[in-house]
Amino acid sequence: MAETEPCQHLTALTKLKTAPEYACPECLGLGDTWVHLRVCQQCGHVGCCDSSPNKHATKHFRASQHPVVSSAEPGEQWLWCYVDEEMADY
Template identity: 90%
Template sequence: MSESEPCQHLTALTSLKTAPEHACPECVALGDTWVHLRVCQQCGHVGCCDSSKNKHATKHFRATQHPVVSSAEPGERWLWCYVDEEMAEY
């Protein structure tokens, strides 16, 4: 995607979903830990990042094709589009 054409998945967002709690439910169920959390901006699924053992956020994208996640980490204000591999700060 060229710089003159912004990612439509990112520009289509009108509001942001946040994590209801600071935990990856799938990791909790497995008894595992995580590094960072991501929030699916289509359905609100909370999953762990790719630096985590289980990579639940990316697995969620592959299973659902929901394109955009945000960081659930305090002080981080960015979005990532898996489809276009594009990041945006807000």
């Protein structure tokens, strides 16, 4: 069986962006809540996860095509690439 190449979007990261504060600004603006938060590793945008009603992290990816997010949850250390649908721990 042939080995697959690791996701280039994930392997290209050299420094991870973190959430400046624990909040989804778009949800706050709507008066909504969120389940978990994600941080765009290209621009630092913080958005709510797909378990949240508004799915702002995925909406940000669709609008910007920024491929990688990280979890903003305390104790979680993983990355997700929307383009390649691949996850990695860090």
